[in-house]
Amino acid sequence: TGTDSGTLLNPAQWLIDAIGGGAVLTPEQAAKNSNVAACVSILADDIGKLPIHTFNNQKKDIGMKHPVAKLLYERPNPFMSAFVFKQTIQGHIGIYGNGIAYIKWGPDGYPVALWPLDPVRTFVQLDAATGTLHYRTQNAQGEVYDLKPDEVLHFKAFTRDGIIGIPPWKTLIDELDSQNALKSFICDFYRNSTLSSG
Secondary structure, three states, X not given: OOOOOEOOOOEXXXXXXXXXXXXXXXXHHHHOOHHHHHHHHHHHHHHHHOOOOXXXXXXXXXXXXXXXXXXHHOOOEOOEOHHHHHHHHHHHHHXXXXXXXXXXXXXXXXXXXXXXXXXXXXXXXXXXXXXXXXXXXXOOOOOEEEEOHHHEEEEEOOEOOXXXXXXHHHHHHHHHHHHHHHHHHHHHHHHXXXXXXX
């Protein structure tokens, strides 16, 4: 008949439209996909276990001798172990494409704490006039803070512009959308089938 029937992994567009596909997929929705959640969790756990070494200018590992080493090896902030901090940042990268942390500087010129920032409430802004980057973030109370690049650690997934990371699941967005649409269709089908009539 000339009609594209598609496959189970890549359904035809007419089928996706018929069962409610084609909607914009948000990071939060992607995170609910079992495949995405498993990949993000495994990678975040593995990255969290890896040590971060400190080196001097001669490229020699100096271990705990560096003033910042304790933040990287033990406790980046009062509420997080080094494992949880790295796990959180990598989890943000997997879901949102960007893991961003605020650097709290001490009076001696060394960082005294690293705080993960909410990727949903943190934005990178490029000043076209000066060519400089700024970060704007908002806390849970709605207070807005503007941060300079030296106050931020920004870890990115694959990026096209070197500024904003693209979450890995974006490369599978068509497949994820199809899976979500089919899942919703099946749930609705069985829900409607169990309704008593009359």
